[in-house]
Amino acid sequence: MNQYILALDQGTTSSRAVVFDKKGAIISVAQKEFTQIFPKPGWVEHDPDEIWSTQAGMAAEAVSKKGLKAAQMAAIGITNQRETVVVWDRNTSEPIYNAIVWQDKRTADYCDELKKEGKSDMIRKKTGLVIDSYFSGTKVKWILDNVEGAREKAEAGNLVMGTIDSWLIWKMTDGGLHITDVTNACRSMLFNINTMDWDDELLELLTIPKSMLPEVKQSSEVYGHTSPNLFATPIPIAGIAGDQQAALFGQMCTKKGMVKNTYGTGCFMLMNIGEKPIVSDNNLLTTVAWKINGKTHYALEGSIFIAGAVVQWLRDSLNIIKTSAEVEKLASSVDSTEGVVFVPAFAGLGAPHWNQKAQGTIFGLTRGSTDAHIARAALESIAYQTMDILKAMEADSGISIKELRVDGGATVNDMLMQFQADVLNTVTVRPKIVETTVMGAAYLAGLAVGYWESPEEIQDIWQTDVHFNPTVEREAIEEGIKSWYKAIKALEFWTENP
Numbered sequence: 001m002n003q004y005i006l007a008l009d010q011g012t013t014s015s016r017a018v019v020f021d022k023k024g025a026i027i028s029v030a031q032k033e034f035t036q037i038f039p040k041p042g043w044v045e046h047d048p049d050e051i052w053s054t055q056a057g058m059a060a061e062a063v064s065k066k067g068l069k070a071a072q073m074a075a076i077g078i079t080n081q082r083e084t085v086v087v088w089d090r091n092t093s094e095p096i097y098n099a100i101v102w103q104d105k106r107t108a109d110y111c112d113e114l115k116k117e118g119k120s121d122m123i124r125k126k127t128g129l130v131i132d133s134y135f136s137g138t139k140v141k142w143i144l145d146n147v148e149g150a151r152e153k154a155e156a157g158n159l160v161m162g163t164i165d166s167w168l169i170w171k172m173t174d175g176g177l178h179i180t181d182v183t184n185a186c187r188s189m190l191f192n193i194n195t196m197d198w199d200d201e202l203l204e205l206l207t208i209p210k211s212m213l214p215e216v217k218q219s220s221e222v223y224g225h226t227s228p229n230l231f232a233t234p235i236p237i238a239g240i241a242g243d244q245q246a247a248l249f250g251q252m253c254t255k256k257g258m259v260k261n262t263y264g265t266g267c268f269m270l271m272n273i274g275e276k277p278i279v280s281d282n283n284l285l286t287t288v289a290w291k292i293n294g295k296t297h298y299a300l301e302g303s304i305f306i307a308g309a310v311v312q313w314l315r316d317s318l319n320i321i322k323t324s325a326e327v328e329k330l331a332s333s334v335d336s337t338e339g340v341v342f343v344p345a346f347a348g349l350g351a352p353h354w355n356q357k358a359q360g361t362i363f364g365l366t367r368g369s370t371d372a373h374i375a376r377a378a379l380e381s382i383a384y385q386t387m388d389i390l391k392a393m394e395a396d397s398g399i400s401i402k403e404l405r406v407d408g409g410a411t412v413n414d415m416l417m418q419f420q421a422d423v424l425n426t427v428t429v430r431p432k433i434v435e436t437t438v439m440g441a442a443y444l445a446g447l448a449v450g451y452w453e454s455p456e457e458i459q460d461i462w463q464t465d466v467h468f469n470p471t472v473e474r475e476a477i478e479e480g481i482k483s484w485y486k487a488i489k490a491l492e493f494w495t496e497n498p
């Protein structure tokens with residue numbers, strides 16, 4: 001009987017399940033979007049039960065399509081939207097509040113207080129992170145401080161917390177496992193990336209009881225098996241990684257200096273920096289790339305909060321396109337933005353600016369500006385934000401980047417990919433299979449159970465589809481870059497002078 005790997009990708013906007021074969025080919029896919037909850041400006045929540053029901057539903061669908069059977073799955077790998085956090089009751093498995101999503105800004109003022117108290121250096125050295133509401137720790141503190149009775153219950157040992165990987169595995173094992181992996185733990189602002197353990201000083205600072213925390217595991221090992229309530233045959237759960245680290249692995253950026261950028265809701269660029277963490281001098285994050293066979297690899301990361309989401313905004317709020325795909329045609333209908341610059345800071349600005357209070361702004365509008373100019377400026381903003389991060393990465397690592405491997409939903413847009421290559425003046429490489437996030441999770445699980453023998457075996461699966469080479473004259477591009485920096489400066493002034 002043929003054996004396969006089932007990989008689950010619980011993303012910000014949808015839950016997906018994909019079955020892979022040994023050659024890395026996709027055998028079946030199931031995907032479902034779920035509800036985004038915006039209770040107040042700047043707040044973003046998900047219903048943990050809907051996350052679970054959509055993810056479990058998609059897993060069941062993927063393993064039963066095309067005559068497949070659960071018993072054929074050699075292992076399950078899990079990858080997930082990171083930082084988004086759930087607090088639930090250890091005894092009933094009931095969440096006590098919605099999941100607070102990574103984009104949620106409700107703890108921005110508290111983060112500013114921590115900065116004023118002079119905690120930035122200590123937190124950066126221990127966690128590799130800048131203080132920002134993006135990370136899970138302050139979100140958990142908010143739940144404990146604001147949900148009635150939560151703190152007492154937590155202190156009595158009755159509440160547990162976890163990122164989406166923990167929550168899914170808890171549900172998949174009927175509460176049998178409360179675990180996470182190093183790549184998710186390191187996004188909590190509670191985990192020390194030098195000692196590779198939860199940090200008591202940070203837990204005390206954020207007043208989070210240690211009893212709430214999951215056990216931290218490697219990214220590739222057999223953690224346990226699914227409960228018989230999920231699939232008739234228990235399947236080993238054998239890989240966990242946050243989605244961006246999974247994509248780095250799925251892109252086979254396994255050597256120091258290799259870089260990938262994922263263009264989804266946000267954009268996340270990661271550079272493999274080897275087995276020693278580098279503290280960034282340029283406002284990037286240092287993050288754990290993976291831990292396999294006892295060896296930890298680190299990455300520098302630049303996180304952009306709004307990338308493909310700006311296209312959704314054009315579609316859903318401005319209604320100037322009907323589908324995301326239409327943006328390419330509209331943006332290509334003009335040769336330039338005619339001076340329009342769009343900074344889509346709908347959720348503040350992430351790396352390297354870290355401006356929590358920045359808001360989306362469009363500069364340079366004239367009576368001649370049209371929806372096409374705005375659409376083009378929106379796409380260009382994705383490339384400019386990526387450029388800011390690439391420059392910071394080169395400065396931190398001292399490595400000049402030779403090629404950028406790309407993946408994620410927005411990479412189907414050839415115009416965007418070409419513009420990206422032009423702005424970076426660097427070749428942009430799109431692989432044949434752009435499902436690298438979920439593939440990364442499959443690889444991690446497959447390696448743990450011996451489905452694949454070694455990363456070298458997997459290396460041969462990764463294949464290039466298109467190389468986008470820089471083409472245009474630098475002059476026009478440099479003009480555009482100058483305008484982008486002017487816009488970022490103006491936005492800084494706007495937020496500093498409320």
Ligand SMILES: Nc1ncnc2c1ncn2[C@@H]1O[C@H](COP(=O)(O)OP(=O)(O)O)[C@@H](O)[C@H]1O
Pocket residue numbers: 011012013014263264265266307308309310311312324325326327328408409410411412413416
């Ligand atoms: N042709 C396109 N051009 C630009 N952006 C696109 C295009 N098609 C989809 N997108 C964007 O890609 C994102 C979805 O990518 P995906 O990798 O599935 O995201 P996520 O994992 O964050 O949910 C959406 O924000 C969508 O607007």
Ligand SMILES: O=P(O)(O)OC[C@H](O)CO
Pocket residue numbers: 010011012013080081082083102242243244264265266303
């Ligand atoms: O679900 P995605 O692909 O938007 O990724 C979200 C990131 O993990 C947030 O850090």
